[in-house]
Amino acid sequence: MISFFIKRLLLLIPVFLAVSLVIFMIVHLVPGDPIDNLVQINSSPEQKAALAAKYGLDKPLYQQYAIWLGNALTGDLGDAIILRRPVSDLIAQNLPHSLTLGALALLFSTVVGIAAGALAAIYKDSWIDRVTMALILLGSTVPGFWLGLLLIMLFAVQLGWFPVSGARSWDALVLPVLTIGLGGVALVARVTRVAMMETARKDFVMMLHAKGVPPWRIELRHVLRHALLPVVTILSLRIGWILGGAVTVEFVFARPGLGSLLITSLNQRDYPVVQGALLMLAVAVMLGTLLGDIVQAAMDPRVRERIE
Amino acid sequence: MTAFAPIRTAIRSPRGGVSAAVLVLVVACALFAPLVAPYAYDIQNLPGANTEPGAAHWMGTDEFGRDLMSRIIFGARTSLSVAVTAISISVAAGLTLGAMAGYFGGWFDRAVTAVVDLTWSFPEILIALILIAIIGPGLESTMVAISIAYLAQFTRLTRAQIMALKNETYVEATTNLGAGHFHIIFRHLLPNALTPVIVAGMLATGDAIILEATLGFFGLGAQPPTPSWGAMMSSGTAQIFIAPWIIIFPGLAIAITVISINLFGDALIEALDIRNRLRSV
Numbered sequence: 001m002i003s004f005f006i007k008r009l010l011l012l013i014p015v016f017l018a019v020s021l022v023i024f025m026i027v028h029l030v031p032g033d034p035i036d037n038l039v040q041i042n043s044s045p046e047q048k049a050a051l052a053a054k055y056g057l058d059k060p061l062y063q064q065y066a067i068w069l070g071n072a073l074t075g076d077l078g079d080a081i082i083l084r085r086p087v088s089d090l091i092a093q094n095l096p097h098s099l100t101l102g103a104l105a106l107l108f109s110t111v112v113g114i115a116a117g118a119l120a121a122i123y124k125d126s127w128i129d130r131v132t133m134a135l136i137l138l139g140s141t142v143p144g145f146w147l148g149l150l151l152i153m154l155f156a157v158q159l160g161w162f163p164v165s166g167a168r169s170w171d172a173l174v175l176p177v178l179t180i181g182l183g184g185v186a187l188v189a190r191v192t193r194v195a196m197m198e199t200a201r202k203d204f205v206m207m208l209h210a211k212g213v214p215p216w217r218i219e220l221r222h223v224l225r226h227a228l229l230p231v232v233t234i235l236s237l238r239i240g241w242i243l244g245g246a247v248t249v250e251f252v253f254a255r256p257g258l259g260s261l262l263i264t265s266l267n268q269r270d271y272p273v274v275q276g277a278l279l280m281l282a283v284a285v286m287l288g289t290l291l292g293d294i295v296q297a298a299m300d301p302r303v304r305e306r307i308e
Numbered sequence: 309m310t311a312f313a314p315i316r317t318a319i320r321s322p323r324g325g326v327s328a329a330v331l332v333l334v335v336a337c338a339l340f341a342p343l344v345a346p347y348a349y350d351i352q353n354l355p356g357a358n359t360e361p362g363a364a365h366w367m368g369t370d371e372f373g374r375d376l377m378s379r380i381i382f383g384a385r386t387s388l389s390v391a392v393t394a395i396s397i398s399v400a401a402g403l404t405l406g407a408m409a410g411y412f413g414g415w416f417d418r419a420v421t422a423v424v425d426l427t428w429s430f431p432e433i434l435i436a437l438i439l440i441a442i443i444g445p446g447l448e449s450t451m452v453a454i455s456i457a458y459l460a461q462f463t464r465l466t467r468a469q470i471m472a473l474k475n476e477t478y479v480e481a482t483t484n485l486g487a488g489h490f491h492i493i494f495r496h497l498l499p500n501a502l503t504p505v506i507v508a509g510m511l512a513t514g515d516a517i518i519l520e521a522t523l524g525f526f527g528l529g530a531q532p533p534t535p536s537w538g539a540m541m542s543s544g545t546a547q548i549f550i551a552p553w554i555i556i557f558p559g560l561a562i563a564i565t566v567i568s569i570n571l572f573g574d575a576l577i578e579a580l581d582i583r584n585r586l587r588s589v
Binding site for chain 2: 241248
């Protein structure tokens, strides 16, 4: 297990290098002089020269990348052009909000998704199954930001149960988590339902029925346990996708967070912040995927063998 | 069996028929927008701003007094053309890359697979945002961003199909008859690999409509006054307390279109009996 963990971690290094290279290149691919994309407005020529020296802008591109990456790894992501503060400060301020939201949304998707999928499989073709299937279709086809806006209209504007926006109190988390969660629940429920129905057809389940084990016990102790493997697989594949939902939802609810920071700075062309936020989001997706893989490997020795 | 037989079977199933009818309606709205829309999409009428839905304006008016229904009908043009163009480019590029990688193998295959695996774990929205950061906001950028965001999916799918087909006897026979690599790829392998990729492309068009709307909602897609379903909702957020219809109706248009695409795609998968080939990715 430990050698699996180390190998999986080492595999992340080339991925991180490739992604950070693309993010580094943003400033150089955007039309115009890179220095103008990095420097604060109204900077004096001396300040520009100092920044150019810091990033080694007269050196070849691969050396510039090494300098930039070295700075980034020590927490120096440059200064924001519009907000005039170190990018690392902005990230430190926004990251906790995104982590809370992402973690809660993931937890909600997993728990509610497995429960809904299991109920739909156990009560196949009943109204529970049909309602779940309809919710699955809605959850995988309705744009997340629209769902968020509808929830705001109903629960915040009309009923006044939750705040419209912001992150001042815990109840401001309810609607954002629900918004990201519905997509995640749809994904998890669909896989759980299919996996349980496939497992229920296996010989050992028939055997349990023949032995006279109570049906609820078969479903919960045996069928669901088997069905959890594909659920964990799909979760580890799509964890980044659920975290990506947070980007949209933060913006809709005007919550602080990496997603809001990224969208705002993209609109303002504040490139140091764009680079910093993208780098952090990419790392979050990579670590999330790693977490999913570890859980999967802990559950299924075949996965460990494949990579070891 | 002609190419149209599975489509006919799909349309005969209840969900396939209903969704096909809705899709025909949406496409017709997009194509004939100037004839169908009751008003022009850009005529402002400030005294009539934020009018509730009623006889004159079935879906109400927006914050500039523009007729919302007309803007949604013209918006179908933006959304559909961006999504269909982006996915067509993506499918064409994915077919070529996937076929070459799957057929030739070697370092080219390893390079393509490495890039595909790299982008696979990242959500499409993040890939699109990175690309928008480089090429700047706008409708063309949105198109490029979407087509690259979905490229990995089609490359992977095509590669899997080609790998499964390239060891068939008829390929060996054709090679022995002296056929060149490109003749085999384009005349023999790709036609057999095409169906699942096209169906996956159709399903991805639904996702692309949502991605386009999301980027538009962020203010990074279509720029005003071009009507786009996502951008319309973005300007509607300022009126959420007084004119919720500005948000409700464009979202409904997206939801209905995407649900229809998914239902029809599902009926088509059933009619073609290719669920397993799509799952083999």
